[in-house]
Amino acid sequence: MNVSSVYEAVTARRNGAAPDWWRRLRAEGLERFEYLGLPTVRDEEWKYTNVRTIADTEFGLCGSVGEADLNVFATQRTQGIAELVFVDGLYSAEASRLDTLPEGIRVDRFEDALDRDPDRLQACLTRAAVSDADAFTSLNIALLDNGVLIRADADATCTTPIQLTFITTAAAEHALMSPRVLIDAGINSRLAVVESHVSQTDASYMTNHLTDILIGRGGQVEYCLLQSQGSAAVHVGTTRVWQEADSRLEAFALETGAALGRQNLVIQIEGAGAHASLDGIYLLHEGQHLDNHTSVVHHQPSCTSDQLYKGILNGASRAVFNGKIFVERDAQMTNAYQLNRNLLLHPKAKVDTKPQLEIYADDVRCTHGATIGQLDDEEIFYLRSRGIEETSAITMLARGFAAEVLGRVSGEETVKMLKGCLDGYFFEYARRGDA
Amino acid sequence: MLQIKDLEARVVDGAPILKGISLTIKAGEVHAIMGPNGSGKSTLSKIVAGHPDYEVTSGTIEYEFNRKPKDLLTMAPEDRAREGVFMAFQYPVEIPGVSNSVFLRAAFNEICRYQGVEEMDPIDFDTFLKEKMKLLEMDPAFVDRYVNVDFSGGEKKRNEILQMAIMSPRLSFLDETDSGLDVDSMRIVADGVNKLRSEHNAIVLITHYQRLLNYIKPDVVHVICDGRIVRSAGPELALEVEERGYDWLAA
Numbered sequence: 001m002n003v004s005s006v007y008e009a010v011t012a013r014r015n016g017a018a019p020d021w022w023r024r025l026r027a028e029g030l031e032r033f034e035y036l037g038l039p040t041v042r043d044e045e046w047k048y049t050n051v052r053t054i055a056d057t058e059f060g061l062c063g064s065v066g067e068a069d070l071n072v073f074a075t076q077r078t079q080g081i082a083e084l085v086f087v088d089g090l091y092s093a094e095a096s097r098l099d100t101l102p103e104g105i106r107v108d109r110f111e112d113a114l115d116r117d118p119d120r121l122q123a124c125l126t127r128a129a130v131s132d133a134d135a136f137t138s139l140n141i142a143l144l145d146n147g148v149l150i151r152a153d154a155d156a157t158c159t160t161p162i163q164l165t166f167i168t169t170a171a172a173e174h175a176l177m178s179p180r181v182l183i184d185a186g187i188n189s190r191l192a193v194v195e196s197h198v199s200q201t202d203a204s205y206m207t208n209h210l211t212d213i214l215i216g217r218g219g220q221v222e223y224c225l226l227q228s229q230g231s232a233a234v235h236v237g238t239t240r241v242w243q244e245a246d247s248r249l250e251a252f253a254l255e256t257g258a259a260l261g262r263q264n265l266v267i268q269i270e271g272a273g274a275h276a277s278l279d280g281i282y283l284l285h286e287g288q289h290l291d292n293h294t295s296v297v298h299h300q301p302s303c304t305s306d307q308l309y310k311g312i313l314n315g316a317s318r319a320v321f322n323g324k325i326f327v328e329r330d331a332q333m334t335n336a337y338q339l340n341r342n343l344l345l346h347p348k349a350k351v352d353t354k355p356q357l358e359i360y361a362d363d364v365r366c367t368h369g370a371t372i373g374q375l376d377d378e379e380i381f382y383l384r385s386r387g388i389e390e391t392s393a394i395t396m397l398a399r400g401f402a403a404e405v406l407g408r409v410s411g412e413e414t415v416k417m418l419k420g421c422l423d424g425y426f427f428e429y430a431r432r433g434d435a
Numbered sequence: 436m437l438q439i440k441d442l443e444a445r446v447v448d449g450a451p452i453l454k455g456i457s458l459t460i461k462a463g464e465v466h467a468i469m470g471p472n473g474s475g476k477s478t479l480s481k482i483v484a485g486h487p488d489y490e491v492t493s494g495t496i497e498y499e500f501n502r503k504p505k506d507l508l509t510m511a512p513e514d515r516a517r518e519g520v521f522m523a524f525q526y527p528v529e530i531p532g533v534s535n536s537v538f539l540r541a542a543f544n545e546i547c548r549y550q551g552v553e554e555m556d557p558i559d560f561d562t563f564l565k566e567k568m569k570l571l572e573m574d575p576a577f578v579d580r581y582v583n584v585d586f587s588g589g590e591k592k593r594n595e596i597l598q599m600a601i602m603s604p605r606l607s608f609l610d611e612t613d614s615g616l617d618v619d620s621m622r623i624v625a626d627g628v629n630k631l632r633s634e635h636n637a638i639v640l641i642t643h644y645q646r647l648l649n650y651i652k653p654d655v656v657h658v659i660c661d662g663r664i665v666r667s668a669g670p671e672l673a674l675e676v677e678e679r680g681y682d683w684l685a686a
Contacts, residue, residue, distance in 0.1 A: 378528050385485070385521075401532055
């Protein structure tokens with residue numbers, strides 16, 4: 001992959017219309033990426049996920065934008081209060097709806113934010129030092145172009161989700177999309193955001209998204225990420241969260257698409273009394289490789305984090321889970337829980353799971369665990385003995401396995417969408433048989 | 436309705452358990468099968484239901500429905516159920532994440548589909564289900580609970596008979612449905628079974644105790660010892676077993 005040519009193409013597309021700090025930020029990103037290079041399996045963080053295919057592919061900017069049909073994705077989006085749609089990396093004004101936001105809630109594309117509130121945009125975009133960024137994060141920063149800034153003023157509330165939809169069409173063959181999302185939830189505000197990455201093509205392309213979530217004191221954010229990329233896609237994504245005192249995060253990820261997927265979630269709990277829940281479901285078919293790395297850093301006392309990730313694997317597929325909990329010296333009275341459970345529906349499915357704890361405080365409660373198992377034959381027989389055909393029995397049991405995680409999602413619209421995605425997975429499971 | 440001939444069976448690749456069972460059951464009959472632990476009572480019902488852990492090494496099981504005899508042993512477990520063969524489990528299986536109502540409606544509709552009858556929509560099914568639950572004095576809250584999860588022993592057994600009521604099978608094997616039940620639960624379960632009894636269906640009670648047979652009167656009582664039926668007689672045989680044990684029959 002020749003990153004500098006993509007970098008130049010992004011610069012050319014903007015035609016110089018960006019402030020100095022924006023250009024500097026991108027240059028720093030490029031420098032950082034070139035210094036780091038793409039990770040290899042010798043890198044501990046990438047031990048089980050080989051990204052050589054990215055290095056070997058000539059990804060470029062998408063030359064033209066395809067026709068997107070939103071109806072195709074009815075089950076992969078929420079009926080949100082507003083929806084921003086990006087097609088092949090570019091904003092689609094005609095597919096988007098933005099008119100009915102409650103007071104104190106603002107949704108701006110970066111173009112508009114640069115006009116209206118450049119200081120805030122700059123503050124959000126530079127919240128984390130580029131020098132701390134990993135390779136894909138710095139790559140996203142280097143290619144910074146399109147994006148969305150969602151803001152809630154102090155005390156503003158919007159519990160119906162704001163829907164962000166990133167669609168890839170056949171026009172994006174060999175293209176690299178770098179979506180950027182900023183969620184800035186002010187003091188005591190409440191926001192719900194659903195970020196859907198969907199595809200209507202089996203062509204090869206790559207998405208590398210970066211989402212930053214800032215939650216002010218007492219704020220609450222429900223954030224749901226849906227990764228339903230095309231069958232030949234590479235999807236890398238990072239969501240970073242910073243939480244202030246007494247804030248609350250409910251993060252949920254459902255990952256079911258892409259040939260190769262890697263999702264990072266990094267949560268910094270920087271104020272006392274905050275809570276983070278991070279839950280996820282990954283659903284794999286033959287040939288897929290999906291990797292989840294999560295990290296919760298407890299910096300301050302009296303905070304809780306609660307994590308449940310479950311995976312269902314069919315065919316020769318592979319999932320990786322790595323979940324870290326750090327409890328820093330000052331983070332006394334931390335209560336952290338983490339569980340990763342995997343259900344293998346096929347003898348060739350494989351999971352590498354590694355829960356990790358690093359505790360530097362002495363008065364904490366942390367539990368973690370991981371399981372990998374198959375369905376119980378006795379359960380399958382029980383259902384069959386009630387007239388339920390074997391594939392339906394397996395589907396019913398696997399749904400039951402996933403139900404516990406879904407039960408932790410509070411948004412009604414979001415639950416509906418997630419159920420629809422599970423339906424899609426099991427429909428495909430039944431169609432393929434157990435192969 | 437059911438004709439078992441010289442049935443020999445074992446756990447897959449294990450030692451023989453059934454060593455030549457022959458048994459004929461007609462519509463309208465209630466049979467009781469008694470016998471000591473490990474005699475093969477439960478194995479027999481699991482083989483009729485099609486449990487994959489067991490293999491039949493010789494003999495036949497013929498099941499007749501509408502005068503059409505079928506070789507039960509060649510049928511998948513789900514097809515046996517759809518044809519009207521039911522087993523109430525000795526140890527009902529817990530299924531986390533699947534609610535009782537979803538499970539029962541799926542089972543009911545599978546049978547409807549198989550028999551070419553229109554499926555029931557969720558609302559009608561709910562009414563139908565609540566009616567059947569009254570039969571077993573079950574709390575309506577059970578419809579939303581996960582199948583058998585955190586059910587007491589008695590609740591699990593009632594749930595088995597509820598499934599029987601929903602599926603209205605022609606031939607039911609109740610595998611130690613009375614074990615672990617207190618007197619009140621036993622009466623409720625037995626009343627439920629009696630209400631489901633008719634001249635069109637047959638019931639096989641597998642039990643250790645004569646007590647259940649006070650509530651559900653059998654036509655025939657069989658005693659199985661070491662994989663063989665050693666005695667078949669009227670209800671008085673159960674009383675005799677209660678009094679004298681099995682040793683005199685095994686000899």
